[in-house]
Amino acid sequence: MKANCWTGRNSVEVRDVPDPSLLNSRDAVVRVTSTAICGSDLHLLDGYVPTMQSGDIMGHEFMGEVVEVGPGVDTGRIRVGDRVVVPFPIACGACASCRAELYSCCENTNPNAGIAEKIFGHPTAGIYGYSHLTGGFAGGQAEYARVAFADVNLLKIESDLTDEQVLFLSDVLPTGWMGADMCDIQDGDVVAVWGAGPVGQMAMDGARVLGAEEVVAIDKEDYRLDMAAAEGYTTIDFEEVDVRSALLEMTGGRGPDKCVDAVGLEATHGAPHVRMYDRGKQAVRSGTERPHALRQAVMCCRSGGVVSVVGVYGGLMDKFPAGAWMNRSLTLRTGQCHVQRYLDRLLGLIEEGTIDPTRVITHRMPLAEAPHAFELFKNKQDDCEKVVLTP
Numbered sequence: 062m063k064a065n066c067w068t069g070r071n072s073v074e075v076r077d078v079p080d081p082s083l084l085n086s087r088d089a090v091v092r093v094t095s096t097a098i099c100g101s102d103l104h105l106l107d108g109y110v111p112t113m114q115s116g117d118i119m120g121h122e123f124m125g126e127v128v129e130v131g132p133g134v135d136t137g138r139i140r141v142g143d144r145v146v147v148p149f150p151i152a153c154g155a156c157a158s159c160r161a162e163l164y165s166c167c168e169n170t171n172p173n174a175g176i177a178e179k180i181f182g183h184p185t186a187g188i189y190g191y192s193h194l195t196g197g198f199a200g201g202q203a204e205y206a207r208v209a210f211a212d213v214n215l216l217k218i219e220s221d222l223t224d225e226q227v228l229f230l231s232d233v234l235p236t237g238w239m240g241a242d243m244c245d246i247q248d249g250d251v252v253a254v255w256g257a258g259p260v261g262q263m264a265m266d267g268a269r270v271l272g273a274e275e276v277v278a279i280d281k282e283d284y285r286l287d288m289a290a291a292e293g294y295t296t297i298d299f300e301e302v303d304v305r306s307a308l309l310e311m312t313g314g315r316g317p318d319k320c321v322d323a324v325g326l327e328a329t330h331g332a333p334h335v336r337m338y339d340r341g342k343q344a345v346r347s348g349t350e351r352p353h354a355l356r357q358a359v360m361c362c363r364s365g366g367v368v369s370v371v372g373v374y375g376g377l378m379d380k381f382p383a384g385a386w387m388n389r390s391l392t393l394r395t396g397q398c399h400v401q402r403y404l405d406r407l408l409g410l411i412e413e414g415t416i417d418p419t420r421v422i423t424h425r426m427p428l429a430e431a432p433h434a435f436e437l438f439k440n441k442q443d444d445c446e447k448v449v450l451t452p
């Protein structure tokens with residue numbers, strides 16, 4: 062089959078690779094009908110998330126048709142022929158974390174738990190196409206993919222919603238939603254979202270649905286801010302204005318009630334000397350993060366507010382404003398998305414038309430053009446917001 066493989070830093074290639082097959086009794090094989098490129102793929106592409114190996118198949122946002130199931134799969138839930146969306150974190154459904162709906166912290170699905178434990182203190186769940194740190198699972202930017210614990214994880218689509226309407230249930234929609242959900246939004250809240258990429262846009266929609274009075278989008282890409290403005294959100298271009306002053310002005314000097322970091326470790330900064338400081342540390346591996354958005358969110362958030370972090374971080378962070386966080390009673394909440402927790406509700410919101418995740422799709426391409434698609438998405442060329450690839 063064809064698959065998009067990581068072949069080294071800043072390089073992916075569509076290659077012929079062996080078809081996947083069942084390894085465990087509760088596996089299934091899915092024929093991928095649609096797949097996407099996520100901001101998290103960029104951290105792998107750039108080599109910021111370690112433990113990628115040349116030839117690894119990328120992709121953790123995918124859906125398709127079940128073509129084979131193992132003998133242990135509960136066929137009351139999943140059968141050959143089902144149309145399914147595949148959540149990116151692999152849950153076993155039975156461990157303490159899964160029972161607490163902390164699916165991305167599943168204790169049973171990462172065969173490389175030892176590596177994860179060294180880096181994170183405790184292991185985290187297996188994730189498709191997301192380095193050997195999360196299990197080395199082959200990803201879904203491919204014609205076929207093996208999926209684990211099929212009867213626990215796969216979301217069956219039984220209505221006639223299109224692939225594009227449901228594909229992002231695999232990741233960016235629940236991730237953005239969780240960013241908003243962790244804010245515990247109250248009536249009248251102003252919610253500021255750093256990053257107007259696909260995750261940020263979904264967080265903005267989530268904040269609106271969950272009752273925010275005003276949603277503010279912060280980015281530097283005009284076309285991404287325009288996309289947010291078209292939904293009625295207020296926008297701030299961080300290269301044009303001082304973000305903190307602008308936010309204080311909007312909120313009577315108090316700051317936004319809730320702040321979402323939908324940027325993560327590859328943030329950039331309007332001021333070159335600040336940008337260079339973190340870049341330099343990353344380059345010599347003395348720091349792993351460029352946490353400009355997170356630092357700013359903490360400094361801007363009103364006292365007693367919530368900073369909700371869905372942007373990905375990988376290791377150790379320098380100059381985290383711990384004083385502001387502690388002295389002003391801020392709550393910091395975060396996590397890789399517990400996708401499975403939100404699926405029923407979000408599918409319902411798509412069905413009733415309250416949320417339309419297709420609004421972020423700007424590019425549709427065949428899987429064969431994945432390397433070009435990565436280039437457009439990474440470099441924000443051709444006003445690229447979100448690419449859907451078709452095998």
Ligand SMILES: NC(=O)c1ccc[n+]([C@@H]2O[C@H](COP(=O)([O-])OP(=O)(O)OC[C@H]3O[C@@H](n4cnc5c(N)ncnc54)[C@H](O)[C@@H]3O)[C@@H](O)[C@H]2O)c1
Nearest residue numbers: 100101236256258259260324325328329371372373397398
């Ligand atoms: N927690 C999870 O489960 C989960 C799931 C999916 C993605 N993510 C992460 O969410 C983040 C966003 O993903 P995406 O797909 O939207 O990526 P993206 O790269 O398309 O979007 C990031 C946006 O942040 C903007 N940005 C950069 N520096 C900024 C700053 N200082 N202030 C404000 N905006 C800034 C960029 O211009 C860009 O538009 C990534 O870190 C990704 O890895 C997390």
Ligand SMILES: [Zn+2]
Nearest residue numbers: 099100101232
């Ligand atoms: Zn992702």
Ligand SMILES: [Zn+2]
Nearest residue numbers: 153156159167
């Ligand atoms: Zn589990």
